Amino acid sequence: MSANRWVTAVLVPLLASGCKGEGVTEPDPGGEDPDALPVLGHGPVTERYTAEVAARDGWAYTTTWGSRGGVVGNAVKIWDVSGDAPVLVDSLIIEGATTTGDVQISDDGTLLVVATEMAPGSIVVFDRGDPARPRQLSRFQVPSTQNGVHTVKLGRVDGRLYAFLAVNPSPAQLVVVDLTEPTTPQEVLVRPMGNPFVHDVFVRDGLLFTALWHDGLTIWGIGAPYGGSPSDPLPLGNVRTVGGSVHNVWWFHDGASRRYAFVGEEKPATLGHSSAGDIHVVDLTDLTAPVEVAFFRVESAGTHNFVMDEASGVLYAAYYNAGVVALDVRGDLGSCEEAERAADGRCDLARMGRQIGRGLHDIGRPVYVWGVQLAGDDLYASDMLSGLFKLDVSALRR
Amino acid sequence: MNAIRVVGLAGAGLLAGRVATAAQPVGGGGGEGRPLLWGAQAVAVVTHAAPAVAGEALTETVLTQPALSAAVRAWGGRLLLKGMANLEGLTLEGGELSPGAWGEGFVDRRHPHTLLHEVVATVELGRGRAAASLTVGKGFAPYGTDDPMARPFVKFPVNHHLAQIPERAVVIGAVRYGPAALEAGVFNGDEPEGPHDMPALDRVGDSWAARATVWPGAGVELSASHAWLNSPEHVGGAGLDRRLWSAAARWERQAGAWLLYALAEWARADELHLSERRFGFESVLVEGSATRNGLAAALRLERTTRPEEERLADPFRTPRPHADVNILGRTRWIIATLRVQAGPGRLAGLHARPFVEAAYLRPTQAARPSLFVPGEFYGAERLWGVSAGVRLDVGSGHGRMGRYGVALPPAARAPEHAGH
Numbered sequence: 147m148s149a150n151r152w153v154t155a156v157l158v159p160l161l162a163s164g165c166k167g168e169g170v171t172e173p174d175p176g177g178e179d180p181d182a183l184p185v186l187g188h189g190p191v192t193e194r195y196t197a198e199v200a201a202r203d204g205w206a207y208t209t210t211w212g213s214r215g216g217v218v219g220n221a222v223k224i225w226d227v228s229g230d231a232p233v234l235v236d237s238l239i240i241e242g243a244t245t246t247g248d249v250q251i252s253d254d255g256t257l258l259v260v261a262t263e264m265a266p267g268s269i270v271v272f273d274r275g276d277p278a279r280p281r282q283l284s285r286f287q288v289p290s291t292q293n294g295v296h297t298v299k300l301g302r303v304d305g306r307l308y309a310f311l312a313v314n315p316s317p318a319q320l321v322v323v324d325l326t327e328p329t330t331p332q333e334v335l336v337r338p339m340g341n342p343f344v345h346d347v348f349v350r351d352g353l354l355f356t357a358l359w360h361d362g363l364t365i366w367g368i369g370a371p372y373g374g375s376p377s378d379p380l381p382l383g384n385v386r387t388v389g390g391s392v393h394n395v396w397w398f399h400d401g402a403s404r405r406y407a408f409v410g411e412e413k414p415a416t417l418g419h420s421s422a423g424d425i426h427v428v429d430l431t432d433l434t435a436p437v438e439v440a441f442f443r444v445e446s447a448g449t450h451n452f453v454m455d456e457a458s459g460v461l462y463a464a465y466y467n468a469g470v471v472a473l474d475v476r477g478d479l480g481s482c483e484e485a486e487r488a489a490d491g492r493c494d495l496a497r498m499g500r501q502i503g504r505g506l507h508d509i510g511r512p513v514y515v516w517g518v519q520l521a522g523d524d525l526y527a528s529d530m531l532s533g534l535f536k537l538d539v540s541a542l543r544r
Numbered sequence: 545m546n547a548i549r550v551v552g553l554a555g556a557g558l559l560a561g562r563v564a565t566a567a568q569p570v571g572g573g574g575g576e577g578r579p580l581l582w583g584a585q586a587v588a589v590v591t592h593a594a595p596a597v598a599g600e601a602l603t604e605t606v607l608t609q610p611a612l613s614a615a616v617r618a619w620g621g622r623l624l625l626k627g628m629a630n631l632e633g634l635t636l637e638g639g640e641l642s643p644g645a646w647g648e649g650f651v652d653r654r655h656p657h658t659l660l661h662e663v664v665a666t667v668e669l670g671r672g673r674a675a676a677s678l679t680v681g682k683g684f685a686p687y688g689t690d691d692p693m694a695r696p697f698v699k700f701p702v703n704h705h706l707a708q709i710p711e712r713a714v715v716i717g718a719v720r721y722g723p724a725a726l727e728a729g730v731f732n733g734d735e736p737e738g739p740h741d742m743p744a745l746d747r748v749g750d751s752w753a754a755r756a757t758v759w760p761g762a763g764v765e766l767s768a769s770h771a772w773l774n775s776p777e778h779v780g781g782a783g784l785d786r787r788l789w790s791a792a793a794r795w796e797r798q799a800g801a802w803l804l805y806a807l808a809e810w811a812r813a814d815e816l817h818l819s820e821r822r823f824g825f826e827s828v829l830v831e832g833s834a835t836r837n838g839l840a841a842a843l844r845l846e847r848t849t850r851p852e853e854e855r856l857a858d859p860f861r862t863p864r865p866h867a868d869v870n871i872l873g874r875t876r877w878i879i880a881t882l883r884v885q886a887g888p889g890r891l892a893g894l895h896a897r898p899f900v901e902a903a904y905l906r907p908t909q910a911a912r913p914s915l916f917v918p919g920e921f922y923g924a925e926r927l928w929g930v931s932a933g934v935r936l937d938v939g940s941g942h943g944r945m946g947r948y949g950v951a952l953p954p955a956a957r958a959p960e961h962a963g964h
Binding site: 316 | 598778780782783784815817818820822823854855856857859863865866867868869870871872873874911912913914915917920921
C-alpha cells in the first residue's frame with residue numbers, strides 16, 4: 147500500500163467520525179394521550195430570541211434574550227392580543243440591556259416591570275396607563291444589581307408593592323425593592339443565597355419561596371401570620387427536591403387548601419434544541435418540614451416556567467422543546483397506587499393520568515417554549531425561536 | 545544490578561527541544577551536564593481573521609506565548625525542579641484572536657495562560673528496567689497530548705480544553721517498565737479564572753487522571769488516558785463535572801537531514817449533571833511536520849465540537865462564573881492549517897524564526913435547531929485566518945510539555961537528546 151493510501155486510510159475515518167452529541171430523541175408526552183390545546187394564532191418574532199410573556203386585559207408583553215444574528219435582546223414587544231392572532235404594535239428598547247429576561251404586571255395592572263441582564267443589571271418600571279405605550283417611570287440600577295437581574299417577581303405585603311430580584315452570577319443574591327412609589331424604588335434587602343444561583347421566587351400571602359438551585363426550595367415568612375418582613379425574611383423551612391436545580395416555584399391555592407407547591411427543575415439544556423428537568427410536587431402541610439411527594443416528567447424535555455388556572459386546578463407548564471403541558475393538580479397528589487409510584491416512592495403524575503392537555507408539540511416546526519401566561523380562556527406561550535402563540539384552553543376550564 | 549541508579553533527567557521537558565520547530569540551546573542553556581538550564585521565548589504575530597464576527601474582518605498584532613523557563617537538577621540528578629512563567633497576562637490581557645478557540649471566559653480568542661504556568665518538582669528512581677517518579681507542583685495533569693505551545697503551530701487547536709489539562713495543582717505518580725509507562729494523578733478541578741489565578745488548594749484531590757503510554761520503537765508513542773474533573777467551570781464546585789478520554793499516536797524521527805513529526809489524536813469530553821451526561825464534545829486531530837536545514841512545513845487537520853455560551857457585550861467574552869447552566873448550542877469546527885517556517889536567523893542575540901500560518905475554517909451547527917447559528921454570528925459559512933510573524937527564543941527550548949518523570953519517552957530522556 148502506498149504512503150498516500152495509508153494516509154487516506156487513516157485520515158478519512160478519523161475526520162469523518164461523527165460526534166454523538168447529546169443523543170436527543172423526540173419528547174415523549176408520557177401518560178395517557180392528552181387533549182391537544184388548539185392554536186388560535188401566532189405573532190412572529192424573527193430578529194430576536196423571545197423570552198418571558200406577561201398578559202392582561204387584551205395586551206401582552208414579551209421580552210427578548212441574548213443575541214440573534216448580532217441583534218441583542220434589548221427589546222420588550224408590545225402585542226394587541228384582543229384577536230386570535232397576536233398583533234405586534236410597538237417595542238420598548240431598553241438601553242444597555244442584552245437580555246430582558248423577565249417581565250411582570252403588577253396586581254392592579256398599573257405597572258410593567260422588566261428585568262435586564264447582563265452587567266449592568268437593573269429593573270425598569272413602566273406605567274401602563276396606556277397599555278399600548280408603557281411610559282418609563284424609573285430604572286433601578288444599583289451595585290447590588292450590577293451582575294444582572296435574572297428574574298423579577300412582584301408581590302404585595304401589608305399593602306406595599308415589592309419587587310423581588312434574583313441577581314446572578316456570583317455573588318448570587320436576593321434583592322428586594324419597595325415599589326410603592328414606582329418613580330423612586332427603594333432597596334430594602336440584599337441577601338446572598340443560592341448555590342450557585344437564586345433563580346426565581348414566588349410571593350403570596352406572607353410567604354416568600356426562593357428557588358435556590360442545589361440548595362433547594364426555601365420558604366420564608368415576610369408578613370402576617372408568619373412573621374418576618376420583606377426587609378427581614380424569616381426562614382421557615384427548606385426542601386431539597388430530587389435532582390436539585392430548583393428553578394421556579396408556584397404555591398397552589400386550591401380553595402381553602404394551600405397544601406402543594408410545584409417546583410420546576412432545570413437541568414442543563416442546549417437552548418433551542420434539547421432540555422430536561424421534572425416538575426416536583428412539594429407537600430407544605432408542615433411549612434417547617436416540606437416534603438416532595440410526587441413528580442411529573444416528559445422524557446427528552448424539561449420544564450420551564452409555570453402559570454396556574456387555580457379555579458380549575460390546572461397547572462400549565464412551559465416545556466421548552468416539548469411545547470406546553472397541562473396537568474390536573476386537584477386533590478391528593480401524594481397518594482397513588484403502587485403502579486403509579488417511582489422506585490423512590492414518589493407518585494408519578496404521568497402514570498396517574500394527570501396530564502390533561504398539551505400544545506405546540508405537533509405544529510410542524512420546532513418550538514422552545516420559555517413561558518406561559520393565562521388570561522380567561524386563552525393561554526399565551528412565548529417561544530424562544532418564533533415569538534408569541536395564543537392557545538385556546540377553554541376545554542380545560544371547569 | 546541491585547543498586548538503585550539514577551535515571552537521566554535531561555529529557556524532562558526543558559532540554560528536549562521543540563518538536564519539529566526545535567529551539568536549539570544557546571547561551572545560558574546547556575546540556576546534560578549542566579545543573580541549571582534556562583530559556584526564554586516569545587512570538588510576535590500579526591493575525592488576520594476574515595470574517596471574525598458579523599461579517600467583519602479583524603487584524604491584530606500581539607506578542608504571544610512570552611515565557612521564561614528554568615530547570616535545576618539536584619540530589620545527584622534524582623530531583624528536578626522546573627518552572628515556567630507565562631507572561632500572556634501582560635501581553636494578551638484581551639486574549640489572542642483565534643477563531644474557534646474557547647475557554648476560561650474567552651471565545652474565538654485564546655485566553656491568556658496563568659503567570660505561574662508550571663512549577664513542579666520531580667523525584668525519580670530506577671532499578672533495572674523499572675523506574676518510578678513522583679511529581680508535585682503546579683502543572684499538567686497526566687492526560688491527553690502535549691500542550692500546543694510545544695507543538696509546531698502558533699495558533700492553538702480548538703480542542704485545547706478537550707485534550708490537555710494544564711495549570712493544576714498536581715500530585716502525580718508514574719511507573720515505567722521497559723517501553724511502557726503508567727501515570728496517575730490527582731489535582732484540583734477548577735479552571736483558572738484569569739492570568740493571575742492560582743489553583744484552589746482546597747479542591748486538590750477532587751479530580752483525577754490516568755494515562756498509559758507505550759513506546760513500541762521507531763519513534764512511535766501510543767497513549768490512552770482518562771480524566772475526571774469536578775466542576776471545572778465553577779470554582780465553588782457547583783458546576784457540571786467533566787469526563788474526558790483521549791487516545792493518541794505520536795511519531796518522531798530523524799531521517800538523515802529530515803526531522804519528521806506526526807500526531808493523531810482523538811479526544812472526548814462529556815459534561816455531567818449529577819452523573820447524568822448532558823453535553824458531549826469530540827475531537828479528531830492529525831498534524832505533522834517536516835524540517836530540513838531549518839526550513840519547516842507543517843499541516844494540521846482538525847474536527848472538533850465546542851460548546852457555545854452566551855456572550856457578553858464583548859462578543860469574544862463569556863461570563864465567568866456562569867449565570868446559567870445552559871449552552872446555546874454546539875459548533876463543529878473543521879479546520880485545515882498550513883504552516884511554513886524558516887530559520888533560525890539571528891536577531892539581537894536571539895534566534896529568530898519567521899513563519900506564516902494559513903487556516904481554512906468551517907464552523908457548522910452540531911445541534912439543530914439551537915440558538916447559536918455560526919453562519920449568522922460570523923456572517924459567513926467559511927472563515928479564513930492568516931498569521932505571520934517571528935518566533936524568538938534564547939537558551940534551552942522548553943521541550944515537550946504535559947509529561948513528567950518516567951512518563952517522558954525514552955528518546956527524550958537519552959543524553960544525546962539533550963537540547964535536541
